[in-house]
Amino acid sequence: MKECQNLQEFLQAFFPENAELEGFRKRLAADATPDREGLTEALREPDAGEQIRLFEGGDAAGLAAARSRAYSAAFYDACFPEAGSAEQALSRERLRFFYRGAANERYLLAPGVYRTGEKPEDFYFHELQVRCPAPFAGRRYLEKLTYMQHYGAPTRLLDITANPLVALYFACAAEPDCDGKVIVFCVEAADVAYASSDRVQMLSHLPELSHADQRHLEALAYRYMLRPGKFPQKSNQKYDDAVLERLYYDIQKENNAFTRDIRPFDLLRPVFVQSNQDNPRILRQDGAFLLSGLDTDEADSDRKLRKHVLKELRIPAGCKAAIVQQLERVNIHQASLFPEPDTVAQYLRRK
Numbered sequence: 001m002k003e004c005q006n007l008q009e010f011l012q013a014f015f016p017e018n019a020e021l022e023g024f025r026k027r028l029a030a031d032a033t034p035d036r037e038g039l040t041e042a043l044r045e046p047d048a049g050e051q052i053r054l055f056e057g058g059d060a061a062g063l064a065a066a067r068s069r070a071y072s073a074a075f076y077d078a079c080f081p082e083a084g085s086a087e088q089a090l091s092r093e094r095l096r097f098f099y100r101g102a103a104n105e106r107y108l109l110a111p112g113v114y115r116t117g118e119k120p121e122d123f124y125f126h127e128l129q130v131r132c133p134a135p136f137a138g139r140r141y142l143e144k145l146t147y148m149q150h151y152g153a154p155t156r157l158l159d160i161t162a163n164p165l166v167a168l169y170f171a172c173a174a175e176p177d178c179d180g181k182v183i184v185f186c187v188e189a190a191d192v193a194y195a196s197s198d199r200v201q202m203l204s205h206l207p208e209l210s211h212a213d214q215r216h217l218e219a220l221a222y223r224y225m226l227r228p229g230k231f232p233q234k235s236n237q238k239y240d241d242a243v244l245e246r247l248y249y250d251i252q253k254e255n256n257a258f259t260r261d262i263r264p265f266d267l268l269r270p271v272f273v274q275s276n277q278d279n280p281r282i283l284r285q286d287g288a289f290l291l292s293g294l295d296t297d298e299a300d301s302d303r304k305l306r307k308h309v310l311k312e313l314r315i316p317a318g319c320k321a322a323i324v325q326q327l328e329r330v331n332i333h334q335a336s337l338f339p340e341p342d343t344v345a346q347y348l349r350r351k
Helices: 006-013 018-030 035-045 046-055 061-078 119-131 141-150 164-172 197-205 211-224 242-254 282-286 296-307 315-327 340-351
Strands: 095-102 157-161 182-190 272-273 287-291 309-315
Touching: 006 164, 006 309, 006 315, 018 309, 035 061, 035 309, 046 272, 061 296, 119 141, 119 211, 141 157, 141 197, 141 272, 141 287, 157 164, 164 182, 164 309, 182 296, 197 242, 197 272, 197 287, 211 242, 282 287, 296 309, 309 315
Parallel strands: none
Antiparallel strands: 095 157, 095 182, 157 287, 182 309, 272 287
């Protein structure tokens, strides 16, 4: 991990070099050649209930390894549906880059709901709407999650930014005794979704489901992930699985144009979301989100999100305060990124 001790060094280091993109392509290509037939059989053998029992009983090491390899293979297929290999794709012109600053370099890449020891997602989703109904009234599901994230509730959203200097600020503004880092994400521009996309709507409805139902769908998605096509359906087009059918029905209530085209892998992989710039904080921070799919735990979230990481830049603890001062000279500071009156007032009092 390259180290940056001041703003100038960071500006020289954050931009992706051709060698780094080539290394990123090679890492993806290495995921393209597992024994897919064997993996499909390994994931099909235990049904969804048995998979859950294995994980809850601590006996899932083999199954977890098979899931990891299968996810890597499906990720490669999703990234390069037409190209013969990663080397034929991922040209710089087709890519977008996002950034995240972490004040502690040891933090795993995981949204709040998958942090170790956190309460179930549906608890926060339902309790906040019961106790604070007015702000949620009339909002679409992604907007509800964004609102919850804004006020500190754990969600399946992970904040990222299109501005590397904003990420550098967040890497330096807290935990002064810990090294921070800036994470550089790489994604095909065509894979960046908007709030209206089917994948975003599908994943933003997952908080409606109980923890048990989410674990059931996760196991079901892995069983069918490497098989061609969609989830099994009945002759009347309804899904064989009752939990999946209920998810589809919930999505249809918000968007009656949503079709029965839920793909197993799309329930598991995160999506980069270019959020609407209708929130002053999101606008000031050039904000976007990573919206996670169904993950087993914090480590599983980290493993999936790291497939999009191009590189990381370490910020030494002893350099944080000086870098914050340097960023202030280019108008990157607490008051510019958090435009709410109380935060601006705090900034002015300390100035």
